Amino acid sequence: MRKPLPIITTSSSASHPGGRSALTCRFRCGDACFHEVPNTSANPYVGDVIAGALSRRSVMRAAAVVTAAAAAGTAVSVAAAPEAEAAPAAGKKPGAKAARGLRFEPVAPNTHDAVTVPAGYEQNVVIRWGEPILRGAPAFDPENQSAKAQAGQFGYNCDFLSLLPLPGEHGRQILVANHEYTDEVLMFRGYDAANPTREQVEIAWAAHGLAAVVVEGDRRTGKLVAVPRHPLNRRVTATTEFRVTGPAAGSDLLKTSADPTGRKVLGTLNNCSGGTTPWGTTLHGEENFNQYFANASRPTDARYGLPTGASERKWERFDKRFDVAQEPNEPHRFGYVVEFDPYDPTSTPRKHTALGRFKHEGATVRLTDDGRPVVYTGDDERFDYFYKFVGSKRMMKGQSRAAREHNLSLLDEGTLYVAKLTGDSPAIEIDGTGKLPSDGEFDGSGEWIPLATATAKGAVSHVEGMTAEEVFVFTRLAGDKVGATKMDRPEDIEPNPATGKVYVALTNNSRRGTTGNAPVDEANPRIGNKHGQVLELTERWNRADSTRFAWTLFLVAGDPADPSTYFAGFPKDQVSPISCPDNVAFDPHGNLWISTDGNALGTHDGLFGVATRGDRRGELKQFLTMPNGAETCGPIVQDRRVLVAVQHPGEIDGATVDNPASVWPDGPGKIVRPAVVAVWRADGRDIGV
Template identity: 50%
Template sequence: MSTRKLLPLISQIGTRHGSRAFRTCELKCANQCDHPEPNTTGNEHIQAVLRNAMSRRGVLKAGAAGLAAAGVAGLVSGTPAAATLPATAPTTGGAGGWPGRPERGALTHSVVPPNRRDDIVIPRGYEQAVVAAWGDPILPGAPRFDVNKQTPEAQAKQFGYNNDYTMVLPLRDERKALLVCNHEYTDEVLMFPTGKYDAKTRAKIGMAAHGMSVVGLERVGRSGRWRQDKWSFRYNRRITASTPFEVTGPVAADPRVGKVALGTFGNCAGGVTPWGTVLSGEENFQGYFDVSDTVAPEHHASFKRYGVPTTKTKSAREWSIVDARFDLTKTPNEAYRHGWIVEVDPYDPHSKPKKRSMLGRLKHEGATITITADGRIAAYTGDDERGEYVYKFVSTGKYDPKDRKKNFGLLDHGTLYVAKFTGDGASDGLYDGTGEWIPLTSDKESFVPGMSVADVLINTRLAADSVKPTRMDRPEDIERNPVNGRVYVALTNNSDRGNKFAVDEANPIAKSHVRESLNGPLVEKSGNRNGYVLELTEEGDDAAKTGFFWTLFLVCGDPSAQETYFGGYDKSKVSPISCPDNVAFDGHGNLWISTDGNVLGSNDGIFTVPVAGPERGHVKQFLSVPFGAEACGPLISDDDKTVFVAVQHPGETDDATFERPTSTWPHTHPFPRPAISCVWRRDNARVGS
């Protein structure tokens, strides 16, 4: 593999939100930050919740010792300092405490410094290799990848573009596995030679490059390295923007959606179920639709709340030129068929994927599953836009580990909730408080006056508005820690916090420090530019309960900036981190965080941080991704031997073209190819240690 480190065309031209280019914002989310926020309610914002707490600027400058001396030792040890949930709030590191000695899970990897290199930069003693890249043939009959001879039919048999959520599931042979990956969006300017294909061909190839891929893998020897496996080829699968999906749950009977929906796109994060299926969140679906004339008035309120266009417009992709369902003048109901959580069975390549309507219609970042104390299923999901909400679904039925097929309907029956956060207002120097999950609907009864069950699920944002939950700063990935039982929420950023959105105790930052370049000075700008990680403890550590305690675990940014906070750890010893996007856990319960849109002048990356013990809050950068890329995933293998990272949109800057790229990673061609890589230790020991 090439050791190329820096390209001469790298520049700051075209960046807008930290490392994000204007082009990325247009293609990924239709520039939603340039449009009025769809949530125009007066519902309390998380920043207002945080504002009710006393200023902790002085406390934030202190390290763990200073906090302990101030009588806030609970912040260092992991004990909530002001848990008002009676007897059920934890008094140790989680349900039953932290198992084993803390040093067993110590994160001792070397720190990767901030950089702008056009490579994956990893700690000393580690290696990395590409597992799957855009264009790799994965289905029978797929031709070799050739951008000069690409067709829609070829792309539908090849690995898709811009890999995001990544999951690896086991096969009976422990050396074999299945990789399941989302393909969120495409960038045709970087994908193809200028003028090579006409608009219709580009649109058809783009539709085939979206969706999901299932790819068989094999372990290389006894190492942590994985590669594609020709013997697992029978499981391989491509799902595209045209694949038929079965709509399940109450919405299937509603004429706005119906029983069948074609395709999935804008797929961001996801989750895996205990019965071995993969969930994928349809996120920024609004940017795929054109309006050739007008949209019927009865759709306006709903469309406006989701940022879907209602007046004459053309999207960046213009898919309507090859498929009329993307013209909302002709087929307005098509907008209601997207924005769902989809479920795919990777073990059965002939099964029909599902759109699970009981989890609501949002701009889903993903959906992650846990089992409640009484054996039911809970699914957490964030609505990734400024000022949107955090949701949870709890099933009616119980998970049966002995009957896989019996579990397939669990996500169709249950109750959907939305979260309200309340600050404790105490002068404890912390941003913390309590909260409640407010029910919106079950599969049989709506709890929102004037809305049917189907109304609530199709227009979940409008339904949630009416019960006054807390508006959050782009709630993205939400994961439950399998060791301490707590739930961690990545809140990526909100540049309008303190301006259009009032601050509160759960969203406290109205001004942030950023860097315009890698070695440039810190500059103060309005808003929450660097994001948070929120830690949530549900009553009795039970995901079925409706009460919880919360605290801001991380206030991200440069450690030298006054507003930052790292779980009470000494700020002089942590890595700068900006814009947390996805989270995961290793076998010891350590938190791994990927970033998207770093505003501190360096490439995005993956970071590690213990959540308990004396190292709680010690953020360390584990790797950085190539120039212009977003770090997606991360995924830590069950044996802690491998870290999988999905490198999305490398080199996506406004001055880049196919002929003049600003990245060529993974350096297999003279243009960039989004790809998934695996990282492992040379000595085959557990990663991170």
């Protein structure tokens, strides 16, 4: 039996709640942790939702019917109910091999200023901030930056990553990346936060957005390199034109002096995670867009956390659209899921209003049996909700112009739902300590509550007192009205292609159960939740009319020696410590991979793999760690390569260009640069086998 993996309790930086540095909170989310919680609604909580909810027994009976149908050959792709896989610890086999795909020696928690990978694995930097990707773009020069140069260079602070095939070009793929936000203190020498220059602001506009860049793999290794100036390479920035689509397009709520049609928006901001569609496009979630605006005053603005005074970056000094007092509808044009076509560099990206407006962490898609898209999205805010959109139109196969245009409209018609969860344990057993209830699991049932339906002929609201347009623009308020379940920062949500189960990363919530805030409940069972948890849903997703699901907490994160943690019943002395789950992905074997943001255990963030089924279910192993100040983003796990985005390296309190807190990736004397990293096995074999 292996010894328990060590916990390092010293930290390389002062931390905000959840382990982030104050500098990260300042530039990434506008110090959201130190503002009042935007959700002040008096929604019922998990333990209080009784009337109208399914009983645990009825949900499990339905799951049994689904399982039986699958065994009989019926076209149903839903796994067994959660407890069917949650075997007791005594049934585990800690002496056996790890699950296929996770057979590597875990990286120990550490505070190294490097990307640390398992023994027998190698890595390379695929592309850094500032590297030229478009024709005519100059080489990166940190002392002579310009907005024009940055618009042709790879942007700042990657989050979501997607790799798409490139037919006809052997060994090449298209890498699509989000550029979530900028940290001007680490970009510009001598930056004066009170008085940014116009050039600095315009550089930041160009460093936000998206990038598409062709990459090429080395045939002898797993090394991946960017192909500069390829015809498909593209940059999308804070000033690129976007098309607004769906039920709120053209609404009076979206019209501004610059766009009286309400159908054309300049730019996309704070793109966090995303998803890749079955029809070959990418989705990108606009998250902490609120922080870029200034001088807000309305209750709807407060529900979205818009500042009442100046913004951190002072963009309102250089473009009035960021001043809510002058352009009150401009914030209504951000907070959507963006769709991008990487195969057409002339296409106009779209903002899909039918998926609702809130702080989208991402958007992941799968198809029902009859070809309709189902999209899962989380609202990354303390005490906010997670959602599902079910489209009403079927995907067309093929890559003809007609098929591609049709598929680009799939997310404009359908029904938007919000999740409401019910626990199955007595309230007295959910005491805030994280102690498991008497049935051995945090679990229960849930329902998807419809908010609004969009059709080609118009849209219909299902929320009393709100029009359909209001539901799609003020989606948080719609969730408040129908009593959705307040969660602990729902972030990335991914369906497992091997089992059909859906996994929701809940990062943390330091205010859970504290005075004046929502109490603990079975899905969010710890007071002052520093470490977060991962929720697992079982639903009949392949039916467009399915509105019921069963749920269980798959992981309750933290130090395995802490009694409040839980790893799907796997022996806790055999797992890596994990804190603050953020982005999730799946490998070809059906294992869940989790990247972390704000590790509150005092060590650096990392990437972890965990088995979701079989005797090894719940065995979690750390695959890599980040440099000083960085978080792990955008994981992609292929057969022979893992990609991660190293976001905000060196973002530690007090750090500047002249006083760096990290020397990654290029060593001492070089400016710290966010980048994308590829990892592979030195022997050329598949990852973790």
